[in-house]
Amino acid sequence: MATIYSIAEHCGVSPSTVSRAFSRPDLVRAEVRAKILATAQELGYQPNRNARGLARGTTGAIGLTVPDITNPFFPPLVRAVENLAWHQSQSVLLVDTGEDLDRERQALLRLREQVDGIVMVSPRAASNVLRDALAGTRGVLINRASRLLPHVIVDDAPAIDVALGRLAELGHERVAYLGGPADSWMNSRRRSLLHATAPEHGLEIHDTGSYPATPEGGRAAVAALLDSRATAAVAFDDVMASGVLVELAARGVSVPSELSVLGCDDVILSSMLNPALSSIASAPAKLAAAALAALVDTELAVGLTAIPSSFVERISTGPRP
Amino acid sequence: MATIYSIAEHCGVSPSTVSRAFSRPDLVRAEVRAKILATAQELGYQPNRNARGLARGTTGAIGLTVPDITNPFFPPLVRAVENLAWHQSQSVLLVDTGEDLDRERQALLRLREQVDGIVMVSPRAASNVLRDALAGTRGVLINRASRLLPHVIVDDAPAIDVALGRLAELGHERVAYLGGPADSWMNSRRRSLLHATAPEHGLEIHDTGSYPATPEGGRAAVAALLDSRATAAVAFDDVMASGVLVELAARGVSVPSELSVLGCDDVILSSMLNPALSSIASAPAKLAAAALAALVDTELAVGLTAIPSSFVERISTGPRP
DNA sequence: GTGAAAGCGCTAACAG
DNA sequence: CTGTTAGCGCTTTCAC
Numbered sequence: 001m002a003t004i005y006s007i008a009e010h011c012g013v014s015p016s017t018v019s020r021a022f023s024r025p026d027l028v029r030a031e032v033r034a035k036i037l038a039t040a041q042e043l044g045y046q047p048n049r050n051a052r053g054l055a056r057g058t059t060g061a062i063g064l065t066v067p068d069i070t071n072p073f074f075p076p077l078v079r080a081v082e083n084l085a086w087h088q089s090q091s092v093l094l095v096d097t098g099e100d101l102d103r104e105r106q107a108l109l110r111l112r113e114q115v116d117g118i119v120m121v122s123p124r125a126a127s128n129v130l131r132d133a134l135a136g137t138r139g140v141l142i143n144r145a146s147r148l149l150p151h152v153i154v155d156d157a158p159a160i161d162v163a164l165g166r167l168a169e170l171g172h173e174r175v176a177y178l179g180g181p182a183d184s185w186m187n188s189r190r191r192s193l194l195h196a197t198a199p200e201h202g203l204e205i206h207d208t209g210s211y212p213a214t215p216e217g218g219r220a221a222v223a224a225l226l227d228s229r230a231t232a233a234v235a236f237d238d239v240m241a242s243g244v245l246v247e248l249a250a251r252g253v254s255v256p257s258e259l260s261v262l263g264c265d266d267v268i269l270s271s272m273l274n275p276a277l278s279s280i281a282s283a284p285a286k287l288a289a290a291a292l293a294a295l296v297d298t299e300l301a302v303g304l305t306a307i308p309s310s311f312v313e314r315i316s317t318g319p320r321p
Numbered sequence: 322m323a324t325i326y327s328i329a330e331h332c333g334v335s336p337s338t339v340s341r342a343f344s345r346p347d348l349v350r351a352e353v354r355a356k357i358l359a360t361a362q363e364l365g366y367q368p369n370r371n372a373r374g375l376a377r378g379t380t381g382a383i384g385l386t387v388p389d390i391t392n393p394f395f396p397p398l399v400r401a402v403e404n405l406a407w408h409q410s411q412s413v414l415l416v417d418t419g420e421d422l423d424r425e426r427q428a429l430l431r432l433r434e435q436v437d438g439i440v441m442v443s444p445r446a447a448s449n450v451l452r453d454a455l456a457g458t459r460g461v462l463i464n465r466a467s468r469l470l471p472h473v474i475v476d477d478a479p480a481i482d483v484a485l486g487r488l489a490e491l492g493h494e495r496v497a498y499l500g501g502p503a504d505s506w507m508n509s510r511r512r513s514l515l516h517a518t519a520p521e522h523g524l525e526i527h528d529t530g531s532y533p534a535t536p537e538g539g540r541a542a543v544a545a546l547l548d549s550r551a552t553a554a555v556a557f558d559d560v561m562a563s564g565v566l567v568e569l570a571a572r573g574v575s576v577p578s579e580l581s582v583l584g585c586d587d588v589i590l591s592s593m594l595n596p597a598l599s600s601i602a603s604a605p606a607k608l609a610a611a612a613l614a615a616l617v618d619t620e621l622a623v624g625l626t627a628i629p630s631s632f633v634e635r636i637s638t639g640p641r642p
Numbered sequence: 643g644t645g646a647a648a649g650c651g652c653t654a655a656c657a658g
Numbered sequence: 659c660t661g662t663t664a665g666c667g668c669t670t671t672c673a674c
Contacts, residue, residue: 003667003668004667004668005667013644013645014644014645014646015645015667015668016644016645016646016647016668016669016670017643017644017645018668019667019668019669019670020643020644020669020670022668023668023669023670027643027644028643028644029643029644032643032644044430044456046430046431046433046434047434047667047668048375048434048666048667048668049371049434049435050370050371050372050374050375050380050435050666050667050668051371051375051650051666051667051668051669052667052668052669053371053650053668054369054371054372054375054649054650054651054652054666054667054668054669055649055650055667055668055669055670056650056668056669056670057650059371061414061435068400069390069396069399069400069403070396070397070400070589072393072396072589072590074396075390075391075393075395075396076391078390078415078417079389079390079391079417079419082390082415082416082417083417083419086416086424086428091414091416091431091432091435092414092415092416093382093412093413093414093415094399094403094413094414094415095403095407095412095413096399096400096403096404098400098404103407107407109367110367110412111412112367113367113368113369113370114370114371114382114412135365215592215593239593242593243593245595246593246595246597249595268391268393269393269590269593271536272536272560272563272564272567272590272594273593273594273595274566274567274570274594274595276567324651324652325651325652326651326652334660334661335660335661335662336651336652336661337652337653337654337660337661337662337663338659338660338661339652340651340652340653340654341653341659341660344652344653344654348659348660349659349660350659350660353659353660368651368652369650369651369652371650371651371652372650372651372652372653372666373651373652373653374652374666375650375651375652375653375665375666375667375668376651376652376653376654376665376666377652377653377654377666378666
């Protein structure tokens with residue numbers, strides 16, 4: 001394997017010069033540098049990251065923890081993080097915590113030794129636990145406020161405002177909120193935004209309770225939804241909403257003519273459903289970019305970056321029956 | 322930060338003893354070991370992986386490249402790989418190549434320096450390019466045969482046999498195959514399996530051509546499908562099939578009463594669709610396990626591990642109209 | 643500009 | 659069983 005030594009020998013210079021040619025090119029005479037880079041190329045040299053990391057105290061990698069990559073909300077986020085990291089020559093260490101708080105903590109302990117910073121999606125863990133597990137390693141929370149850690153969240157306010165406005169325009173008066181997991185930060189957030197925004201549009205919000213953020217959760221919520229006499233429903237996320245659509249179809253309730261349904265997150269899935277789901281869209285690429293920025297920007301010691309969401313109207317929403 | 326030196330000092334032993342206490346516990350007297358482990362715990366010691374990697378020539382990480390993690394086929398696979406790796410104290414470096422062959426090659430060059438082995442999902446790249454980029458680093462291909470690299474593929478034969486048998490039983494005679502990307506290995510494989518298996522069930526396969534493996538690809542395939550006068554259609558994958566369902570609904574063709582539709586891969590999505598999609602299921606967890614095993618098992622120098630698939634019948638398939 | 647030398651934290655012979 | 663001694667490949671003063 002090519003090392004700076006083999007290159008040095010090849011070029012008749014010292015290893016330090018080769019090292020400089022890569023890390024501080026300006027400190028090396030142009031022709032020497034050119035020669036070094038050329039033979040590096042030729043020998044297929046790739047710096048050994050362990051060695052570099054050991055010497056520099058840095059790793060060239062960032063950690064990314066998600067609760068369940070199988071949830072369609074995450075892949076676009078992971079993809080965006082990976083992409084951005086790639087372009088800054090960083091690698092991404094991914095860990096799927098399986099919604100297991102203890103495993104999540106373990107993962108942070110393990111990751112913090114091998115990365116320069118960690119992006120965490122953790123809707124449930126107590127943030128002091130996270131802070132302690134990080135032990136000084138830079139960490140950024142996604143979609144979760146915290147007084148202890150920098151965080152980046154999608155701000156659903158604008159989209160919720162638009163969505164409710166649109167529902168009002170369509171003649172709806174009573175809107176049900178099909179809640180997600182009670183301990184999820186985004187769930188509380190969405191619920192309170194709905195309640196806060198509804199009056200401005202002359203709408204009434206009816207809470208149907210908390211359900212798992214799964215298709216089954218959505219199906220289970222339908223009974224309460226039908227009882228509520230609401231003419232439109234907002235589900236905690238699109239995955240739940242998919243279950244709602246399935247269950248409504250099974251019960252012969254047609255969407256949107258008898259009932260309007262909207263989801264949140266606008267995952268890829270939403271446009272594949274039948275009827276295509278109207279949704280409150282987060283912007284995963286922006287979330288990722290903000291998170292990565294916050295990982296570096298120490299100004300933002302414990303700050304918040306908010307990414308505005310938008311409302312995507314498809315065909316699961318229509319006029320009040 | 323705690324190191325083996327601080328622990329050694331703390332315990333009045335030499336650094337090497339501390340090192341052994343972790344890597345070769347049997348070589349250290351029990352009480353000494355206990356003391357070391359205790360103070361390690363107390364000091365919050367975590368071995369520095371760069372140092373360890375440098376000294377051992379090993380990294381404790383494996384690479385995983387996927388073409389597009391946003392495709393629902395991949396998250397369960399990624400999850401399974403990550404999970405298994407976790408339990409063997411390995412980390413996973415993920416890279417999403419964005420279906421870009423050149424970027425994929427770059428990624429391998431970069432990864433090979435920082436991992437002990439690479440699991441690649443690469444339906445298109447020439448396998449000699451992959452082999453060269455690996456430059457000796459152990460690499461395993463998923464869902465793609467190769468004479469140059471060890472590989473693990475799902476063997477669709479059993480499930481296709483069952484599925485076609487079932488279609489025959491339901492009275493179908495003419496089945497359309499809605500092909501995926503022409504250069505995808507799995508696409509050719511599925512097509513030939515269908516053609517090979519159909520006669521045994523008295524079925525005729527009609528190829529409708531190649532389409533992108535996207536919902537739009539599926540929608541686009543519908544025209545040819547309807548022209549084909551087939552009464553059942555197998556799509557290259559579930560994502561395409563979702564588009565087929567959408568387009569059929571738009572055209573007022575009802576599934577399964579007028580046309581049966583099946584997908585491949587059985588991604589999570591499939592059960593959320595309306596009607597729920599019958600699908601030829603790969604077993605991502607088994608794929609992952611086999612791939613990881615193949616990464617270690619040098620016996621399997623350039624071998625093949627086949628994972629049998631199964632047929633999941635939902636409600637998009639029914640009797641011939 | 644460039645080289646020599648020390649060291650990042652850990653492992654792995656090699657002696658005892 | 660345990661300590662001593664070299665490195666692993668790269669970065670980084672400090673001289674020249």
